Amino acid sequence: MGCVLITGASGRIGGYLRTRLREPGRTLRLLDTAPAEAAAAGEDVEIMTGSVTDAAVLAEACAEADAVIHLAGHPREHTWREILTVNVDGTRTVLEAARRCGVPRVILASSGHVVGFRENEGILPADSSPRPDTYYGFGKAVLESLGSLYHSRFGMDVICVRIGACFPDVGNAHGMQLWLSPDDAGRLFEACLTAPEPGYRIVWGVSANTRGRCSPREAAELGYRAADDSERFAGTVPADDDSASAYLGGTLFVTTELGVPMR
Numbered sequence: 001m002g003c004v005l006i007t008g009a010s011g012r013i014g015g016y017l018r019t020r021l022r023e024p025g026r027t028l029r030l031l032d033t034a035p036a037e038a039a040a041a042g043e044d045v046e047i048m049t050g051s052v053t054d055a056a057v058l059a060e061a062c063a064e065a066d067a068v069i070h071l072a073g074h075p076r077e078h079t080w081r082e083i084l085t086v087n088v089d090g091t092r093t094v095l096e097a098a099r100r101c102g103v104p105r106v107i108l109a110s111s112g113h114v115v116g117f118r119e120n121e122g123i124l125p126a127d128s129s130p131r132p133d134t135y136y137g138f139g140k141a142v143l144e145s146l147g148s149l150y151h152s153r154f155g156m157d158v159i160c161v162r163i164g165a166c167f168p169d170v171g172n173a174h175g176m177q178l179w180l181s182p183d184d185a186g187r188l189f190e191a192c193l194t195a196p197e198p199g200y201r202i203v204w205g206v207s208a209n210t211r212g213r214c215s216p217r218e219a220a221e222l223g224y225r226a227a228d229d230s231e232r233f234a235g236t237v238p239a240d241d242d243s244a245s246a247y248l249g250g251t252l253f254v255t256t257e258l259g260v261p262m263r
């Protein structure tokens with residue numbers, strides 16, 4: 001895998017992957033609207049500044065890339081207009097540029113909020129149909145759907161990762177269920193880059209959490225082996241924390257324009 005374009009590379013997960021996807025002979029091409037840190041000594045990176053909503057920028061960014069990891073966008077609820085412009089149209093611009101440049105594989109950052117209104121009963125398969133809890137979750141459902149279209153029509157490998165909560169620690173009871181450690185994020189995205197002929201897939205992006213609600217099977221089929229478990233943070237979550245609601249999306253994702261708090 002010679003050149004991997006990472007959109008949204010200056011963000012949190014982009015930073016985790018920048019250090020964890022380094023490999024001899026692999027160039028990481030980092031695109032973001034926000035400036036990226038300069039290359040460290042010996043680091044094989046190319047830094048680009050621009051928006052995923054700009055087709056000309058994406059044409060340049062995808063040229064001779066072997067894979068795209070598309071992280072750029074609003075990482076939580078936003079206005080309808082912004083979700084459509086950045087998260088939906090931006091994703092289409094990325095997929096279309098990848099297709100035109102002949103990039104064979106695109107990995108899309110989806111979210112558990114695609115199924116945020118699914119009830120917390122049992123273990124949820126990775127490809128359960130959308131029940132979004134926000135415009136943000138709706139936008140990620142569209143992202144997955146666009147990925148399916150580009151796979152089926154053009155034969156591109158497209159993997160949608162329904163990332164749970166990717167932070168250094170869990171923060172709350174909801175995070176106990178959905179945590180993806182930074183190191184496991186590295187392992188998972190590496191598996192997404194290297195799995196032979198994945199076709200179109202939706203997988204959960206979570207660690208091996210004892211209290212997990214997300215099926216590990218689909219990501220394991222790509223070769224991902226999670227090594228971390230949120231249980232190590234159990235003592236830090238207050239006993240009266242009710243963020244892990246009856247719904248997978250939890251209680252914390254209060255909406256803006258929709259105007260009503262989560263049930």
Ligand SMILES: NC(=O)c1ccc[n+]([C@@H]2O[C@H](COP(=O)([O-])OP(=O)(O)OC[C@H]3O[C@@H](n4cnc5c(N)ncnc54)[C@H](O)[C@@H]3O)[C@@H](O)[C@H]2O)c1
Nearest residue numbers: 008010011012013033051052071072073075109163165166
């Ligand atoms: N962190 C999590 O737990 C989590 C959970 C589920 C899904 N995700 C998804 O993963 C992705 C990365 O999340 P994150 O936590 O690193 O968020 P982040 O906000 O830290 O990073 C997103 C990056 O995208 C960039 N960006 C925004 N609009 C852009 C545009 N038009 N063109 C180019 N770059 C743009 C931002 O400057 C930022 O650096 C997002 O798509 C988010 O929805 C994250």
